[in-house]
Every structure is written in C-alpha cells, then in structure tokens.
Amino acid sequence: MKILHTSDWHLGQSFYNFNREEEFREFFCQLRTIIKKEQPDAMLVSGDIFDVATPSNAIVTMYNKELLRIQQENEGLQTIITAGNHDSPSRLASAGILWKEFGVTVIGTPVRKKGEIDMQQMIVPIYENGQISGWVLAVPYMHSSSYPATENDCYSERVRAFYNRLFNIANEMRTSGQPIIAMGHLTMTNSDLTGHDVAIGAMDSVPVDIWDDGIAYVALGHIHHAQHIGADNVRYSGSVLPMSFDENYPHSVTIVEFEKERMSTVRKIEINPPIAICTIPEKPAPFEEVKEVLSNYPDDKPAYLRANILSEGVMPTDMFDEANSCLKDKTKLRLCRLLQVRKQQETPEEDGNMIHSLDELRKISPIEVAKRSYKIKRQEEMPEELIECMKEAVEEGATETKEDEQ
Ligand SMILES: [Mn+2]
Numbered sequence: 001m002k003i004l005h006t007s008d009w010h011l012g013q014s015f016y017n018f019n020r021e022e023e024f025r026e027f028f029c030q031l032r033t034i035i036k037k038e039q040p041d042a043m044l045v046s047g048d049i050f051d052v053a054t055p056s057n058a059i060v061t062m063y064n065k066e067l068l069r070i071q072q073e074n075e076g077l078q079t080i081i082t083a084g085n086h087d088s089p090s091r092l093a094s095a096g097i098l099w100k101e102f103g104v105t106v107i108g109t110p111v112r113k114k115g116e117i118d119m120q121q122m123i124v125p126i127y128e129n130g131q132i133s134g135w136v137l138a139v140p141y142m143h144s145s146s147y148p149a150t151e152n153d154c155y156s157e158r159v160r161a162f163y164n165r166l167f168n169i170a171n172e173m174r175t176s177g178q179p180i181i182a183m184g185h186l187t188m189t190n191s192d193l194t195g196h197d198v199a200i201g202a203m204d205s206v207p208v209d210i211w212d213d214g215i216a217y218v219a220l221g222h223i224h225h226a227q228h229i230g231a232d233n234v235r236y237s238g239s240v241l242p243m244s245f246d247e248n249y250p251h252s253v254t255i256v257e258f259e260k261e262r263m264s265t266v267r268k269i270e271i272n273p274p275i276a277i278c279t280i281p282e283k284p285a286p287f288e289e290v291k292e293v294l295s296n297y298p299d300d301k302p303a304y305l306r307a308n309i310l311s312e313g314v315m316p317t318d319m320f321d322e323a324n325s326c327l328k329d330k331t332k333l334r335l336c337r338l339l340q341v342r343k344q345q346e347t348p349e350e351d352g353n354m355i356h357s358l359d360e361l362r363k364i365s366p367i368e369v370a371k372r373s374y375k376i377k378r379q380e381e382m383p384e385e386l387i388e389c390m391k392e393a394v395e396e397g398a399t400e401t402k403e404d405e406q
Pocket of ligand 1: 008010048084086222223224
C-alpha cells in the first residue's frame with residue numbers, strides 16, 4: 001500500500017498583501033503530476049487546508065475544482081482530509097457528504113453521540129481493489145478541552161489516551177497485514193520550529209512516545225518544516241509553499257509505502273515554489289548598500305523580497321518607499337518588508353559611554369548621562385548648544401524640587 005502524506009496547504013494565504021492564487025494553482029498542478037506518477041492508494045491531508053476560517057469564495061472554488069479533478073483523474077484514489085487549527089472544522093466538513101461521493105472523507109468537528117466523541121467516525125478504512133488494505137485514525141486538530149479527561153490529567157495524557165482508544169478499536173477491526181496510520185494536527189515535543197513564531201513553541205506539545213508501537217506511520221500536520229520526530233515513521237510533511245520569509249527550506253509532500261502492517265519506505269518529493277522568497281542581502285548591510293543590491297537584483301524570475309538592513313543612528317522614515325523605488329521597473333519583484341538589525345554598539349570598555357550599574361549611574365551627573373546616551377545613539381558628541389539646554393533644564397528641575405520640598 002502506498003500513501004501520499006501532505007498538510008498545511010494554507011490555501012488563500014496572501015503574502016504581505018500579495019495575492020497568491022496563482023501560486024496555489026501551480027501547487028495543485030505539481031500535486032496532480034506527482035499523484036499521476038506515484039499512483040498512491042490514498043492521499044492524507046493533515047490539516048490547515050485553508051489559511052483562515054472564512055476563506056474567499058475564489059479560493060474555495062479553486063479547492064473544489066482542483067480536488068474534484070484529482071479524484072476524477074485518479075480512479076480509486078481515496079483522500080482523507082482533517083481540519084487544522086486554521087480551518088473552520090464545521091465549514092470544512094459542511095460539504096463532506098458530497099465529497100464522500102468522490103472518494104473524499106472530510107473530518108472536521110468531531111461528531112458526538114450522547115456527549116461522547118464518536119470514535120468510529122475517525123477510523124477510516126483504505127481500500128485496494130475493493131479489499132481493505134489499511135486503516136487511518138483520522139483525528140483533526142482538537143483543543144485540549146475536546147479530548148476526554150484522563151486520570152493523570154494533562155494535555156499530552158489526554159492525547160495519548162485518545163489515540164490509544166482509537167488504535168485499540170482499529171486493531172480489533174483489522175486483519176493481519178493491514179497497517180494502521182495515525183493522522184494528527186499538533187505539536188510534537190522537540191520539533192524543529194524554524195519559520196514559526198515563537199508562540200507556537202510555547203503551545204502544548206506531546207512526546208513521541210504517545211504513539212503505540214503498533215501504529216505503522218504517523219502523518220502529522222501543523223509544523224511547516226518537513227521532518228521526522230525520533231523514529232523515521234513519525235513525520236511532518238511540512239507546508240507545501242513557504243508561508244513566511246523564515247521558511248526558506250525545501251517544501252515537499254511525502255510518499256510512504258507499506259509492506260504488510262509496517263512502513264517499508266518513505267521519501268519526500270519537492271514542490272518547486274512558483275515564487276521564490278528571498279532575504280537580501282543574506283547578512284544585514286547598511287541601507288545604501290541594500291539599495292544597490294535591490295537595484296542590481298535580477299528580475300528574470302518572480303520573487304518576494306525582504307531587505308536586510310543594518311540600521312545605525314536615526315534612519316529615514318520613508319525607507320520602504322525609498323527601497324521600493326529601486327525596483328520600479330522590475331515588475332516580477334515584490335518588496336514585502338524591511339528587516340532592520342541594529343548595529344551592535346561598540347563594547348563599553350572601548351567607548352566608555354555605557355553605564356553598567358545603578359551605582360555608576362548615581363555617581364554621574366544627569367548631563368553626563370545625556371551626553372553618553374547621545375553618543376551611543378548618534379555616534380557623535382552632543383552639540384554644545386544642546387548641552388547648554390540640558391544644563392538649563394536640569395537646573396530648573398533642581399530648583400523646582402527644592403521649592404517643592406520647602
Ligand atoms: Mn499550518
């Protein structure tokens with residue numbers, strides 16, 4: 001049995017207000033080619049199909065059209081789609097009844113019976129020539145509170161218990177030689193979070209040992225950097241296109257093959273990003289240099305650019321426009337943002353301007369503090385005129401304080 005594992009399509013995402021519809025269309029084009037060539041029995045999409053809970057009609061239309069085309073072009077292909085934290089689970093599942101007719105199972109909001117999650121709906125058989133060849137535990141993203149509570153109650157124990165119950169049910173149902181595959185949209189402990197906001201790292205995570213040894217493969221979504229966690233068979237397929245400037249690593253889908261109930265091989269197939277995402281120059285450089293780099297940047301291929309600036313002193317307020325004007329005739333290049341890195345101050349021992357302790361601060365006059373801070377900010381001495389003004393202000397302040405005390 002062979003599956004194609006993918007996730008984090010984030011359809012409809014716009015990149016710094018640039019519409020990415022063409023890129024998503026190109027992704028589907030590449031995906032169709034891969035499916036045609038690989039002929040998987042099933043495609044598992046582990047969440048974050050859309051970028052937002054209320055995607056535009058245009059992007060939903062593209063999704064409907066492309067998914068239908070995939071199903072029609074590949075007879076017998078079974079697709080299982082689970083909701084991610086970016087998706088509206090109920091919206092995603094609303095067309096599930098129709099998709100069922102085309103071999104697509106959509107799992108959004110967990111269906112409940114008498115208040116309890118109906119486990120059976122999340123256990124999906126995969127067929128090969130009319131025979132069941134494997135089982136998928138199709139679990140969507142669920143908030144911690146949606147998992148049933150456990151004895152030793154915490155998030156990871158809830159997740160562990162939930163998958164264990166599912167596994168046990170599927171294990172009872174399977175006959176020998178049928179692998180059990182788990183889907184999930186969650187954060188695993190020790191994942192490589194490159195490209196994500198720090199916040200995602202602070203979220204609840206689950207350790208790799210929650211998965212029963214009897215599970216042949218874990219098809220994960222949520223983390224955008226394709227990777228395996230511990231064992232080779234616990235994997236994030238990663239996002240299919242870069243979603244931020246920091247996701248400057250290859251993006252891919254994963255092909256997994258099974259030999260009876262175990263995974264036999266796994267490999268990634270890269271998706272070529274239709275529009276490159278580049279930070280230039282690689283190392284922060286002074287603004288004047290960056291403008292040079294932008295002016296000389298080749299515009300033979302489309303690219304999203306982030307200008308990497310080493311800022312020093314007071315920078316101009318209209319920097320973005322100034323930088324953007326360097327690209328004025330290059331229609332394929334899109335300047336998205338400026339990344340500003342402050343130039344490291346010289347070490348205090350060298351310039352003697354830094355104040356290291358409260359004690360030191362008490363010993364020096366307010367005017368001295370102002371002079372030093374001026375020098376650090378502007379890299380030049382405070383002008384005499386300003387020093388005089390400072391002195392006046394300080395003296396006035398001192399007299400006022402005295403008057404207050406009297
Ligand atoms: Mn995602």
